[in-house]
Amino acid sequence: MIKKSILFITLFTVGLFSYGQNSDKAKALLDEVYNKVQSYDNIYIDFQSTLENTEADLKQETNGNVTLDGEKYLLNYFGAKQMYDGNKVYTVVPENEEVTIEDVNEDNDNVSPSKMLTFYKTGHNYQWDILQNVGGRKIQYVKLIPIDSNTEIKSVLLGVDTQTKHIYKLIQTGNNGTKTTITVNSFKTNQPISSTLFTFDEKKYEDKGYYIIRN
Template sequence: MIKKYILFIALFAVGITSYGQNSDKAKALLDEVYNKVKSYDNIYIDFKSTIENTEADLKQETNGNVTLSGEKYLLDYFGAQQLFDGKKVYTIVPENEEVTIEDVNEDDDNVSPSKMLTFYKTGHNYAWDILQTVGGRKIQYVKLTPIDSNTEIKTVLLGIDAQTKHIYKLIQTGNNGTKTTITVNTFKTNQPLSSTLFTFNAKKYEDKGYYITTN
């Protein structure tokens, strides 16, 4: 099953008043990113993903890509494909010759592609974080901390290109110590898309002998 990712230190010493200002500034930047991205008809992102857990001696690296249009998306990740047509999620695993069809789980803690630019709007505290220079680009980080202490996510860092206002990096740290880092390699907008890109064709996979299950 593909994880629906995808994929920040508060300055406490500055004081409560200044923290509030930093929080407002951080959310204002995220809103600017959101409004910029919402102006596009669609987005194509090629990315690198790294999952690490030192205690579990785990490190996995892979490349992937995702095409988004509104809430719909098509994600290629870890040798599998995930399609969301606006109503259901279809996970296609060629290695197992299997397709799983699921309803959307609104309570899922993970950051899905369609949530990547909106999940921050509720349930988080915000903090202005470090500014880095990467290949001549200024990357401003914003730290999000879930208000709900029962969530599996400890923090999320979003690195934002200060000039383009596009997300460059997402770093999600779980309470179990697992860190998922998603780095954007390519960011394209308003690409010509097939009218059937976000349509699941059951017959195509039935003809291939795939096992299709509905949860």
């Protein structure tokens, strides 16, 4: 019995040590990604997004793109446009001919465009996951488990290109079974951008007859 107890304790200790090493490896890789992102003046990402929920028989696919400059962003997604100028979020929906102007919701569990490449820095436990070969590129996955048990997000898988240290894929799984997958098709940095790219022209939409909603 004593020998079995010693064996169990040894295996348990080795398991904890291995888990700690994997967690440290995962964090170290994400630190490299973070430092790489922070080194760019701006980033342009063209992506494909899939939203799935098997129980609800839901599957939506779309392409989009986003330009990131610090906290500011311009997102084109599902035929709509969303912009954050550092002060307000502006969402333009041409189909409904309406514009929504609102403050940033810091309590929102969803990953906002401005946080898409840096949200993992805090609030998560990290696990080293699988390595995939995608067209000759080595994509290392890291699993993120939110520390806050009240969040609507169950886990996030981040696929990192081990050579460029850029995020290639994000797979977010919600507690309700909804899975959101974002795959990066193109990742460009330090692009020439207009000084008015993140300036919202409200009059332009008023002249078009758009309904302006202020929250």
